[in-house]
Amino acid sequence: MIAVFGHRNPDTDAIASAMVYASLLSRQGVEAQAYRLGELNFETSYVLRELGLEAPDLLPELKAGTQVALVDHNESAQSAANLAExxxxxxxxxxxxxxxxxxxxxFLRFxxxxxxxxxxxxxxxxxxLAVEPQDAKLMLSAILSDTLHFRSPTTTPDDRMAVEFLAPIAGIEDVEAYALAMFAAKSDLGDTPAAQLLKMDYKVFPFGDPAQRWGIGVIETTNPAYVFGRKAELLQAMDEARAEGGLNGVLLSVVDILNETNRTFILSATEHRVVQEAFGVETVDGVADLGDRISRKKQIVPALEAYFASGT
Amino acid sequence: MIAVFGHRNPDTDAIASAMVYASLLSRQGVEAQAYRLGELNFETSYVLRELGLEAPDLLPELKAGTQVALVDHNESAQSAANLAExxxxxxxxxxxxxxxxxxxxxFLRFxxxxxxxxxxxxxxxxxxLAVEPQDAKLMLSAILSDTLHFRSPTTTPDDRMAVEFLAPIAGIEDVEAYALAMFAAKSDLGDTPAAQLLKMDYKVFPFGDPAQRWGIGVIETTNPAYVFGRKAELLQAMDEARAEGGLNGVLLSVVDILNETNRTFILSATEHRVVQEAFGVETVDGVADLGDRISRKKQIVPALEAYFASGT
Structure with missing residues (x-):
């Protein structure tokens, strides 16, 4: 039995890909079971509810030597606590x-x-192998989620072709409407505690040598006004996350999905200076306007890597 | 332009895969050029001579940031000197x-x-994409070489199916005869200096933490008597390699391809003790009989890794 799981603070791709890869492996004669490394976000809950599926179980403590398959991540900081074993x-x-x-x-496929x-x-x-409707809808949901329905600069022709291929199998006639429903579900944050909002899509990255460790959260939403209404709470949650994690800095990007903008909450003078020098952007009232840099992977992390690699 | 290359001390797979991958990328619209990281062995020279092909150029010093594609290796110790850049x-x-x-x-495909x-x-x-006869013969040669025509325990059904698919395209009717000709060419070592024989298929591996560094050479031959006739010279070359590389140990396995045996030259008391404890095999007259452990990757390195990981 091989345990299949995505990263901590799972998003829709981390959950859907674990479920689908476990299904694929099983059909290829490899016993596999999908797990999750944390609580589902509202978007993923919506997708599973639409499908009438339960969430995968939380990953139990695995014995050293257990075979595992990673999806949607490969760094130990984002994985099972005892990954090295x-x-x-x-x-x-x-x-x-x-x-x-x-x-x-x-077996690596990147x-x-x-x-x-x-x-x-x-x-x-x-x-x-023919794709079953359930797997098709999971994959399609993950692609719409990760690419913000093709708005993200990470989108490739392969992603568009995949959605085109999957939509009829998944029984989704109006992909745009389904994507908007997913994003609305994701944005319906209700009274979620600020600490949980921050950690919903949050990763810790090492930068430079010797490595600094930065926590970077992203809230992708169709309702940025709601998030800005909770700015004070979120800044406090960021401050606590920095102290608890022994981090050098914490950033929280509020990504307006529909207008494709990123306004990032800036905690202190350190983050202010780094964002100023890495992006050439000023902080006003604790917010740095990062313009259309809506991809953490492609537009935020590389700029910070380059900045810290320059030895500053 | 992307530079494509295999490991240092290239074998047939390292050269053939670089040439074929460059060919594949070019056909997919990615400008690519194959290179080599060292001198060809006699088997690879034979394969290229049969095809009427020149060897790829030696990899020049590449500027920092140059795009490269690695085949048949991924560790920096086996790659271009400035791989990190x-x-x-x-x-x-x-x-x-x-x-x-x-x-x-x-893009990773392992x-x-x-x-x-x-x-x-x-x-x-x-x-x-249809496979051209030249690429087919290069790939088929590499597979016969790496698997010792399916004798090695690293052989999988996929390797056998690939040879079955490629042989008619390559125009090779008698695969067995072609493999024997390749192995004979590889074994015709003539007056090759001992230091070069040692390094013909030689890799440095880190073992344990803090890492020890061991050099492990393999001579795959249909004529082991010839290699044993040069044992004294080879032991001296191993001694020099250990000193020059600042290595903790050096081993040289003489693999009899046709009889599927591995007799390994043992340099000093250190190698004697490690081989004794890792494999349970005694050294007699500077030679440890490792039986049918003919795969460095699958049977030698893992045993040494386990031995050093046990903290001995």
């Missing part, structure tokens, strides 16, 4: 390669596309 | 994942099969 035999991912090492030749599920669809087609 | 955008490999990191999402060329054939077929 586990046997990573498979990874399907669309992120840069971090600190992963393996003790045996693995492509610079917008979503892990886009790669999974290729695996189905290469294996000449 | 280069932009690794693609890797096709069948080894364990070592110290590779990337700054952007790469599978636990016997030969990189087996994976390359899949890439051709997934792209619906």
């Amino acid at each position: 586990l046997a990573v035999t498979r990874v399907v991912d669309h992120h840069k390669l971090g600190d992963l090492v393996t003790s045996d030749p693995p 492509e610079p596309v917008g979503c892990t599920s886009t790669i999974l669809l290729k695996l189905f087609r290469e294996a000449n | 280069l932009a690794v955008t693609r890797v096709v490999d069948h080894h364990k994942l070592g110290d590779l990191v990337t700054s952007d999402p790469p 599978e636990p099969v016997g030969c990189t060329s087996t994976i390359l054939l899949k890439l051709f077929r997934e792209a619906n």
Whole structure:
């Protein structure tokens, strides 16, 4: 039995890809079970509710040597706590390669596309396996989520082709309407505590050498006014996250999905200076307007990497 | 332009896969050029002579940031000297994942099969590209070489199927005879200096933490008597390699291809003790009989890794 899971603070791709990859492996005769590394966000809950599916179980503590398959991540900081003791035999991912090492030749499939599920669809087609409606809807949801329905600069022609292929199998006639419903569900944050909002889509990145560690959260929403209404609480949650994590800095980007803008909450003078020098952007009232840089992976992290690599 | 290359001390797979992957990328509209990181062995020279092909050029010093594609290796110790400064955008490999990191999402294709060329054939077929006879013969040669014509325990059904698919395209009616001719060419070592014999198929591996560094050479031959006739010279070359490389140990395995045996030259008390404890094998007259452990990747390196990881 191989345990399949995506990153901590799972998003729709992390959950959907784990479920679909486990399904693909099972159909190829490899016993596999999908797990999650945290609570579902509102978008993912909506997708699973639409499908009448339960969420995967939380990953239990795995014994050293257990075979695992990673989807949608590969860095230990985003993975199971005892990843170094586990046997990573498979990874399907669309992120840069971090600190992963393996003790045996693995199966790795990385492509610079917008979503892990886009790669999974290729695996189905290469294996000449028909895609079931449930898997199709999971993959399609993940692609719409990761690419913000093709708005993100991470979008590739492969992602568009995958959605075109999957929509009829998933029984989705109006992809635009389905995407808006997903984004509305994601934006319906209600009385979610600020600390939870911050951590909903939050990753810790090492930058520079010796490494600084920065926490970067993203809230993708169709209702930025709601998030700005909770700015004071969120800044406090960021301050606590920085202290608890022993981090050098914390940023929280509020991405307006429909207008494709990123306004980032700035915690203190350190973040102010780094954002000023890395992006050439000023902070006003604790907010830096990062314009159309809506992709953390493609537009935020690389700029910070370049800034810290320059030895400043 | 992307530079494509295999590991140092190239074998047939390292050269053939670089040439074939460059050919595949070019046909997919990606400008690519194959290079080599060292001198060809006699088997690879034979294969290229049979095809009427020149060897790829030696890799020149590449400017920082140059895009490169790695085949048949991924660890920096086996790659271009300034790999850390280069932009690794693609890797096709069948080894364990070592110290590779990337700054952007790469294209990675790793599978636990016997030969990189087996994976390359899949890439051709997934792209619906017909394989040209020259590429077919290069891939087939690499697979026969890496798997010792299916004798090695690294052989998988995919490798066998690839050879079956490629042989008619390559115009090779008698695969067995062609493999024997390749192995005979490889074994015709003539008056090659001992230092060069040692380094012909030689890799440095880190073991344990803090890492020890061991050099492990393999001579695959149909004529082991010839190699044993040069044992004294080879032991001296091993001694020099250990000193020059600042290595903790050096081993040289003489693999009898046809009889599928491995007798390994043992340099000093250190190697004696490690081989005794890792494999339970005694050294007699400077030679440890490792039986049918003919795969460095699958049978030698993992045992040494386990031994050093146990903290001894």
